[in-house]
Amino acid sequence: MRELIIGTRKSHLAITQSNWVRAKLLEYKPELSIELEKIVTKGDKVLDVTLSKVGGKGLFVKEIEQALLAKQIDLAVHSLKDMPAELPRGLVIGSVPIREDVRDCLLSRDGLTLEELPTGSVVGTSSLRRQAQVLAIRPDLVVEPIRGNLDTRIAKLRDGKFDAIVLAVAGLKRLNLCDEISEYLSITTMLPAVGQGALAIECREDDQEILTLLQGIHDEATGNAVKAERAFLQAIEGSCHLPVAGYGVWKEDKVHLTGLVASPTGKPVIKGTEIGTNPLEVGKQLAKKLMEQGAKEILAAV
Missing domain, CATH: 3.30.160.40 (Porphobilinogen deaminase, C-terminal domain)
Known part of the structure; x- marks a missing residue:
């Protein structure tokens, strides 16, 4: 087996997820040699505009997929919810490992639940899915966009820019940040995004060696x-x-x-x-x- 290169975003969470996949592959085939290649995506660069205004889902995967097609990397680890429904020609999802917690959660400055937040409280989320479901339950709250990685969003909450923020539990679990959670939101309250909590390992559809390998960690x-x-x-x-x-x-x-x-x-x-x-x-x-x-x-x- 050749030396493998995993393409990943540079964020703390993306690298943690890629290292988790690397460890799983090494558990399955200890003789492998696997390196990470950190790639900056457009979604990592454009932080002052909501995702919907700069192109949505593909923002976090396009540059990584280009590296895959150019054979600069052998596989890529993504949060499945960041992936567009259609993949570029020549690429496939080779494996979806066992899913982490799918729920969303609320982090609030005073440890309040969604029900307990005072009228007019400002809730931060960059997702229209979360915005719609928050306002369906609490139309008296104000929802404003928040961008940046998990650490940045938590810092904005602490700085008082928001009274609460909504995040995916999976990312907080992977980074050991569950102590920050004020309330786990049930699936009936907040239906998750498509693919939430799951990782997608993408590769070239003609790379039979990698496809066979990835089946070993597929759930x-x-x-x-x-x-x-x-x-x-x-x-x-x-x-x-x-x-x-x-x-x-x-x-x-x-x-x-x-x-x-x-x-x-x-x-x-x-x-x-x-x-x-x-x-x-x-x-x-x-x-x-x-x-x-x-x-x-x-x-x-x-």
């Missing part, structure tokens, strides 16, 4: 669940700058998929569930169902 239940979520996202034509959520669970050879499309104002919210044995079909069927219930009009307005 089938996670893979089937996120396949349904991503099929739903693709059928909705969603990206992370649209208020779309989706969460699947694979059990007893079926995927149970819940999806949501909401107006950024929190009203209306359209939600539904679909169950079936074929993850791709379940995703498409749920998208069709929500579109017929009015999701199309919400997305057109956004």
